[in-house]
Amino acid sequence: MAFSCSNSDYETAVKIGYRLCHYVDSISRKKYMFFTVRTNRYCCFNSILARIIHEQGRPQLGIPWRVGDAGVGWLNCRGFTPEELSSLDFSKIDLREYLQYVERKTSLTTSEISNIEQRIKDKYRNAVEN
Numbered sequence: 001m002a003f004s005c006s007n008s009d010y011e012t013a014v015k016i017g018y019r020l021c022h023y024v025d026s027i028s029r030k031k032y033m034f035f036t037v038r039t040n041r042y043c044c045f046n047s048i049l050a051r052i053i054h055e056q057g058r059p060q061l062g063i064p065w066r067v068g069d070a071g072v073g074w075l076n077c078r079g080f081t082p083e084e085l086s087s088l089d090f091s092k093i094d095l096r097e098y099l100q101y102v103e104r105k106t107s108l109t110t111s112e113i114s115n116i117e118q119r120i121k122d123k124y125r126n127a128v129e130n
Contacts, residue, residue, distance in 0.1 A: 018048075019101075020045050022042060025041050041066075052098050057084075061084055063084070064076055099113045
């Protein structure tokens with residue numbers, strides 16, 4: 001049972017399968033005789049859109065995925081503050097992955113999806129300019 005998974009490990013695996021998680025790093029957790037158990041660490045979100053915005057928005061704002069040294073630091077999976085979210089340049093965020101997901105889950109055409117994408121970018125661009 002030394003190598004069994006916890007309930008949270010199973011939950012994370014399911015979230016990874018649904019593409020809700022961002023891989024941060026891998027750390028050595030425990031050593032058993034000749035084996036070193038490595039743990040992959042992820043930040044998981046409630047939606048694909050939230051993950052995409054974090055993956056592309058954090059570099060814009062200089063927000064790291066971990067605090068401290070690589071492999072030993074704490075994960076920084078916090079959400080954006082309202083101020084941080086409003087300062088993102090959404091015109092630089094590539095929503096193709098999300099729009100492909102929406103297209104698979106709905107009966108929208110590619111042109112309707114493109115129209116929605118453009119309206120989202122225009123709305124956020126106008127909000128930033130005002």
